[in-house]
Amino acid sequence: MAVISIDRLSKSYGARVGVEAISLDVPEGAIFGFLGPNGSGKTTTIRVLMGLLRPTRGTARVFGLDSWKDSHRIKADLGYLPGDLRLYPWLTLREGLRIFGAVRRRDLTAAGREHADEFGLDPTVRVRAMSRGMRQKLGLILALVHQPRLLLLDEPTASLDPLMQENVYRRLRQFSADGRTVFLSSHTLSEVEQLCQRVAILREGRVVMDDTIENLRSRARRVVTIRWKGVAGTSTAIPPFLSLSERRDHTWRAELTGSSVELVRWSAELPINDLSIEQPDLTKLFQTFYA
């Protein structure tokens, strides 16, 4: 079942187009990566899902409910971290848990304390005295603490140190393993690559790619490095399954455009010192969609 279902969604701001006829399905339990350059329509899509913007055309449904009309019902089981997180200067984690708990009709104190320990956040410090990273942690805790079915995260690890980023990744993997869904918008391509099962890329308001990471990996070209014995490389003809990018005295660097079996068969008969095939580089693939 799709937790998020977007069907031919368009949103315009007067003459300017935010997103144009995008369609997406996010399955339950997935960590879904949402990528795209600045101004591609990621934030517009998230704001439509949050019921902050009304679709111009098409529909956006969360848990099968209309994101505009049933927004308040959707949010009962949704956690949201905005990209440009702003919090009340007087807010502390303790006070936030009290207010959010009263609104959500749950006691969030114990769960909040547990998250605070995990993220290393003092519950009594006010936002005005916090660093950017601490504010991000507070935003994450307030989004996570009620154990929602769906997390909408816009750049969740921005301004967090690498150790804390790992903590967040671990928490999100656990979250997904529990059958909950994460919709993750990020500019950190490596983060999406290692966390997400499925990715959609937006460009100029349109979805230009929507596929699983596995399929993308199989599509991504791998870089091959061949070290020749002596000058053999200078006289060897380039096979059709290699696209040469660099040719030096004893070394070739090329993209594998065919299968690795063909490469192994071909190389077995040649005077080669060493041959290496690198892991598929998704970042490069993502960048081709960005450009």
Next chain:
Amino acid sequence: MLTGAGLTGKTIREIWVATLAFSLGLFAFHVAVALTQPLMQKDMLSGQWLQVKLVQQILTAFLGAEVGTVFGPSAMTAIGWAHPIVLALVSAHAISCCTRVPAGEIERGTIDVLLGLPIRRGTLYCGEAAGAALSGLLVVSSGLLGQGLGNAIVGAEDRVATAPMLWVTANLYALLAAIAGIASLFSALCDRRGRAVGAAVAVVVASFFLSSFSPFNAVIKKLAVLSVVSYYRPFKVLEGGQSPATDMVILASIGLACWLIGLILFSWRDIRTS
């Protein structure tokens, strides 16, 4: 119920300082008026200047009603309640409280976190209005308390009766509600709090202008019906013994209509990033 309590707690957390400041301001002003009233009244009664037409016109503009040639304690009290400081404090309070949501929240970007909670926009808007209404009641009542304390200190013998004073306080509260409604409407229209405040201040200043200059110009006199300040006339209540019920209904209707339009606009508008 709990949802509302959570939001009310947040609203109180954010407006209590302003409420306290405006309440103290109004309280101190009325204490001061009550303390100086006997001295001023003596000068007023002994002066011949009340016979001058221009002075009468200025007082009429100031008090919103025709004044006679005799100034008693009721008229003096009315001057205190119609004083521009009182109007400025009440207007500033209403505008500062009622432009917080949504304009203030959008401007500082906190609306995203707030509307990330399972609440309807209407609930949020109503919660803010409830906080502002309670806060306004405290501010307006503090004026009455200030006057009572001042009178007690000077031992005023010919005090104004309680009932007319309560009517004047209620009329002032209705004025506050009208300005609050107008401010809420502008807040629902704007993404910047400064713009909402500016628009609401412009309406209040224009109202004050129309009300103040109506005795001097026939055209302005006709336009004065558009001024919210025209429906706050403590002199008529205290000196003339008239009930301000009609004025209050008009003010409450203006406030309610603007507030409801604001509610509809806020419920249907896009919330964009600031």
